[in-house]
Amino acid sequence: xxxxxxxxxxxxxxxxxxxxxxxxxxxxxxxxxxxxxxxxxxxxxxxxxxxxxxxxxxxxxxxxxxxxxxxxxxxxxxxxxxxxxxxxxxxxxxxxxxxxxxxxxxxxxxxxxxxxxxxxxxxxxxxxxxxxxxxxxxxxxxxxxxxxxxxxxxxxxxxxxxxxxxxxxxxxxxxxxxxxxxxxxxxxxxxxxxxxxxxx
Numbered sequence: 001x002x003x004x005x006x007x008x009x010x011x012x013x014x015x016x017x018x019x020x021x022x023x024x025x026x027x028x029x030x031x032x033x034x035x036x037x038x039x040x041x042x043x044x045x046x047x048x049x050x051x052x053x054x055x056x057x058x059x060x061x062x063x064x065x066x067x068x069x070x071x072x073x074x075x076x077x078x079x080x081x082x083x084x085x086x087x088x089x090x091x092x093x094x095x096x097x098x099x100x101x102x103x104x105x106x107x108x109x110x111x112x113x114x115x116x117x118x119x120x121x122x123x124x125x126x127x128x129x130x131x132x133x134x135x136x137x138x139x140x141x142x143x144x145x146x147x148x149x150x151x152x153x154x155x156x157x158x159x160x161x162x163x164x165x166x167x168x169x170x171x172x173x174x175x176x177x178x179x180x181x182x183x184x185x186x187x188x189x190x191x192x193x194x195x196x197x198x199x200x
Contacts, residue, residue: 008040008041010036010037010040010043011043011047012043053066055085055087055088056084067086070087071090072087074086085109093109093182097181100121106182107147110174111149111175116147117148118145119143119145120144121144121187122143144192145189145192146192146194147171147175147192147194148196149167150195150196172191172193175193176189179191
């Protein structure tokens with residue numbers, strides 16, 4: 001729950017809006033201070049609304065709400081800076097969904113700035129010179145994603161929980177969820193997460 005700013009002033013006090021004959025009434029002026037205190041947070045929110053809907057300036061506890069606007073689930077293990085970056089960039093990535101660049105940048109965003117993401121895809125097309133004929137080659141398109149985690153990332157796993165989870169497996173699940181959103185339905189995605197310096 002969000003708190004209130006102590007001694008927040010109403011930018012348009014009710015006492016100043018009274019007819020001139022009532023502005024000298026000391027009791028009425030003090031009575032209206034209670035209404036000023038109640039309405040001041042509303043004015044403050046409305047005056048600063050633009051900053052609530054910008055990923056770079058919105059309060060940290062508003063990031064999940066802002067992320068829901070652009071259809072992204074933020075990971076609570078990410079830093080606030082990384083969560084802001086994801087919310088800021090994901091709208092542009094939606095326009096590139098299904099493209100090699102869109103998939104690569106989405107995977108990089110999920111994996112984090114310290115990870116290295118490599119993407120290979122078959123890139124082939126098929127056609128037949130005979131109408132309704134069989135298409136040559138293999139029927140399935142495949143995209144392979146390899147993510148190299150920073151060395152030692154496995155040892156920095158989830159220090160908060162009692163049950164430690166394999167960070168490579170956790171990242172693999174996140175990447176699979178993201179792939180289902182950005183990959184064309186007919187394209188199979190193979191994801192591999194390895195530690196930097198590990199087996200190629």
